[in-house]
Amino acid sequence: MAISRNELVAALAKKADTSKTEADAVLSAFSDILVESVSGGDKVSIPGILSVERVKRAARTGRNPSTGETIDIPAGFGVKLSVGSRLKAAAK
Helix, strand or coil: CCCCHHHHHHHHHHHHCCCHHHHHHHHHHHHHHHHHHHHCCCCEEECCCEEEEEEEECCEEEECCCCCCEEEECCEEEEEEEECHHHHHHHC
16 A cells, blocks of 8 residues: 555644645655755765665666667666665564
């Protein structure tokens, strides 16, 4: 089961004893900061929960699954998400 954004906002509002509007604004601000930081090459870390960082991917050779033709995939960037110890423990 997945939690929708609306459900997350409602849970945040209840947990922080604030309105849904304020919780939604905080979640939006957090999302914006996360995207800006990672796109700028900064690592974002919430100790015990997770860390998110941009990683460089080297150029490589791939294969078109339809035709089997070899293709060159250029170097680029990806996102690496590492799970913290509290989150790992909660999943057990």
